[in-house]
Amino acid sequence: MRRSDDLDRLPVRSALPALRDALEGHGAAVLCAPPGTGKTTLVPLVLAGLHGGGRARRVVVAEPRRIAARAAARRMAWLLGEEPGGSVGYTVRGERVVGRHTRVEVVTTGVLLQRLQRDQELTGVDAVVLDECHERHLDADTAAAFLWDVRETLRPELRLVAASATTDAAGWARVLGGAPVVEAAGVAHPVETVWAPPARPVRPPHGARVDPALLAHVASVVRRALAERDGDVLCFLPGVGEIARVAGQLGDLSPFGGGDGVEVLQVHGRAPAAVQDAVLAPGSRRRVVLATSVAESSLTVPGVRVVVDSGLAREPRVDHARGLSSLTTVRASLAAGRQRAGRAGREAPGAVYRCWTAAEDTRLPRFPAPEIKVADLTAFALQTACWGDPDASGLALLDPPPAGAMAAARSVLTAVGAVSPDGRATGRGIRLARLGVHPRLGRALLDTDGAGAEVVALLSEEAPREYGDDLAAALRAARRGGDAYAARWRAETRRLRSLAADRAPSAPGPGAGDGAEETGAWDTANLSDDRMAGVVCALAFPERVARADGGSCLMASGTRAALAEGSALRGAPWIAVAVADRPAGSGHARVRLAAALDEEVALRAAAFLRTEEREVRWRDGDVVARRVRRLGAIELSSRPLSDPAPALVRAALLDGLRAEGLGLLRWSQEARGLRRRLAFLRLHLGDPWPDVSDDALLARVDDWLEPELGRARRRGDLGAIDAGRALTRLLPWASGRAGRLDELAPERITVPSGSAVRVDYTDPERPVLAVKVQEMFGLHASPAVAGVPLLVHLLSPAGRPVAVTADLASFWRDGYRAVRAELRGRYPKHPWPEDPAAAEPTRHTNARLRR
Incomplete structure (x- = not known):
């Protein structure tokens, strides 16, 4: 029984005239309608001419989820007094309920994308409604961009409606070429x-x-x-x-x-x-x-x-x-x-x-965060490559894809043979895009010639957690299962086997490759469940092939992951990780689902990650030269390298200096003193005096440490390099200022007693002069170097500090009296005049002075 009264009571009915005008005028519209107004049910029926009169049209409604697609189709069919498959039908992955007279077809956005790739003109379709755009699913954003491209270039008569209850209406209007925004009033209860x-x-x-x-x-x-x-x-x-x-x-x-x-x-x-x-x-x-x-x-x-x-x-x-x-x-x-x-x-x-x-x-x-900003973009990048726009720069998208995520996606697609080096889709890539699964899983399906369909279906349908972390055991559990998951898994397995058997790709889109690229299929005859699970998982996730290492494993990607206590996979020397996450507070991943495999499968599945190279590194405190075979980050074997290239050795020595510091060189007392003097001059006078901090010296190795570094081969050779001699190469010889080093920052200065006393430049802010009190008698102003007053540490006759001052005149006037009272009885053989500012400086005792 047709329920026309129910349809006529839906609140969105009041917005239909404006929607018709927008579609007739602009050809596209953004429909904003609150929940419960009937936008998902009434609008498609009206556009198709199934309610309220009007020309008969074929309408496709795209929903973000399978449950929503089925529910919307059943609701519309019920309102028309029909069963799904009559005037209204639906298509979701693995299920199609559509008849010869279907005029409204509800599909998931994923199904719509596959349909667009097969038939860019959407032959026979008059209008497309993209429902629930506010959710910003990647498939919906992509479908909207493709549909607008089709309308602009191939089908100007195609009608497009972006419908949602809460959305960025202005943004969607911009994506659809300045489409009118039509708003429907809601009658939601408080x-x-x-x-x-x-x-x-x-x-x-x-x-x-x-x-x-x-x-x-x-x-x-x-x-x-x-x-x-x-x-x-x-x-x-x-x-x-x-x-x-x-x-x-x-x-x-x-x-x-x-x-x-x-x-x-x-x-x-x-x-x-x-x-x-x-x-x-x-x-x-x-x-x-x-x-x-x-x-x-x-x-x-x-x-x-x-x-x-x-x-x-x-x-x-x-x-x-x-x-x-x-x-x-x-x-x-x-x-x-x-x-x-x-x-x-x-x-x-x-x-x-x-x-x-x-x-x-x-x-x-x-x-919510748009998926295009946060999700894995491998499938998206394959879709755009097949569409003829590898970098998606020509597509009308609400948000552009992040460059880093697109680069990572193209790397995966190149590895599985889906795109050429310039990003164009290959014939293999076109086949992968038609499978309706992630390109990684599609690669595993094609390379096993369909024999891995059961495992691919298990990975694409997200097995229940109670199936455990062993993929082969999960496969056996799915076969035994009589629950809803097992039924859906069986249907998906049948679908994938059928698609794998169809080896002819559809016509490629603009810019696609010639379809000739294929990789060799694996010999999967008579493989056990365990071996098949390992092959499929390794083909789908080659960078997650991992070798066991104690209680954890190291993936080819360089990520370390741990297996759960009691996992059946703990004894396997190699595994391929399908699902992993990172627990709170943990520095490594946790394996959720993986398959055991042997080294032969690991090396073949991840062949593009295999390398053999000469490695010269600073390792364990010295230069180590090896010839190393690796699978990504996994070291397979190594042997000593007898003739490492000098440039590689030099780079390794530099790494050692950066890791352990310039203390690896030979720093004599004179060398350390020179470095401190130069640091003092750099701080107070600036250029042309060089920066001699660790970072600066490491950045200018070519200017001061050659040719000694070029001749070095190991740690011991670094220890033989005279750092002080090397540092002199940084002095400003060209400007002639180098000759003023001893004038501006002398190693020693002559004090009133005639002694040449060493200046301590440890603190470049204020160098220190440590000298006995008696040797400074008669000096009214503190000595200075490069215009910087020295901090004078006045010592007792025994060489112990008794006062610190940067103002000798003030000390003689205010501080000396207390020092004299304390020390003249302890050191009676030394002079302690009442007026030190007028006394003769000396480094001798009273007896020596009398002679």
């Missing part, structure tokens, strides 16, 4: 905000980790919401693991739902289709729906009057330094918070319980 932070501070999320104390608090807030409010409760959590933990903590909820209790449902991308369908249909009893961000938009969960928001979300991150990609737990954005809260007001007034403070809310980011 939603009361209840701030429900934990009573005690919880640790912030780190990596994939969430403080268990926060999850326990979320469970308690769910119980509180059930007690205080009517209706079903929708609780947002960041991931599957957190959903399972909170579900386990909820326990018996019968007091809140009568005799039948409360039904707890878990909704996420890996949930069984039956559970997803149950959530989207009215329940017979009260429900608590624990969901990831899949329930933020597109889906209407009937009966929900309360939302409990943990305030967390998962976003992709790439650790380029360690070669790891993962999902990271972050604080959800303000836009996500609004979307989540809006779920409580879709059908009636509701409430949202936020598990943080109002003050924290003001510090949240406005929008």
